[in-house]
Amino acid sequence: MDRIEDNFPSIKQLVEFTDIKPEYPDNEHLKCTFKSLNYRSQEGDRVAIYKLGWSMVKEYIVFEWVPVRNAEENSVIFNQSVLPKNSTDMFQLCYISSQNETYGVSEPFQFTNPSMKLSSLDCIRSFNSDSDYLSLSYEREMLKLKEENKFFRDKLQIFMSMLINTQTLLCQQQKEINRLKERYEGLERSISVDLKDSLCNNRNSNVKTLGTLICTTDFDIGELETLPPFPFSK
Numbered sequence: 001m002d003r004i005e006d007n008f009p010s011i012k013q014l015v016e017f018t019d020i021k022p023e024y025p026d027n028e029h030l031k032c033t034f035k036s037l038n039y040r041s042q043e044g045d046r047v048a049i050y051k052l053g054w055s056m057v058k059e060y061i062v063f064e065w066v067p068v069r070n071a072e073e074n075s076v077i078f079n080q081s082v083l084p085k086n087s088t089d090m091f092q093l094c095y096i097s098s099q100n101e102t103y104g105v106s107e108p109f110q111f112t113n114p115s116m117k118l119s120s121l122d123c124i125r126s127f128n129s130d131s132d133y134l135s136l137s138y139e140r141e142m143l144k145l146k147e148e149n150k151f152f153r154d155k156l157q158i159f160m161s162m163l164i165n166t167q168t169l170l171c172q173q174q175k176e177i178n179r180l181k182e183r184y185e186g187l188e189r190s191i192s193v194d195l196k197d198s199l200c201n202n203r204n205s206n207v208k209t210l211g212t213l214i215c216t217t218d219f220d221i222g223e224l225e226t227l228p229p230f231p232f233s234k
Contacts, residue, residue: 011102011103011105012101013037014037014039014103015037015039015095015104016034016035017033017105017106018035020093020107021109023111024111025112026085027115028080029077029079029080030080030083031077031078032047032075032076032078034073034074035073036073036074044065044098045066045095045096045098045103046063046095047076047095047096048061048093048094049061049083049091049093051091052092052108057096060094061084061091062083063096064077066095085113087111089110090110091109092107093106094106
């Protein structure tokens, strides 16, 4: 990563910020500690908070005056009420001299909302709890489905066995029906032939009997009465 002083040649690295954290809570006071490198704080010096990407000294968000002390290490405190809230931007501290020259910059950091982090943590815990519950419910449901599946599979096997037995019985009955039908048709043909033969024999017998009767019967014509004369009109 390029140092900000490389991008802004006017920055003089005469002050170094120490113990910079990557995150700071926005509901607590911010204490900034820094040490001088061959420089002593002067009246009018200040430490300002900038949004990362600043290009001009006047683009600060808030600043605090630097106490004039004859010490190598110094610090300022920003009240929590002036800190950026609910922001996802990156920020950095800058040491600005009384002549509006930049003498030092810090590493970038963020302001976070602890309640939001706690809420996110609660959501994660709730999600994990829900996930565990869903996982357990899923396992129970899967076990129930497996048991139901086995039950229906066993029932299906029983029904299939019954169906096969029924089909076998139907085939046997159909064969018996066909056999009885053939037997009936054979009997019907036999009865028809026998009946025809019987009728034919009876007819021949009747004819013979009638012929015999005619041949053996004598008629006495003399015994017949004389027909009366045919009446003619006068």
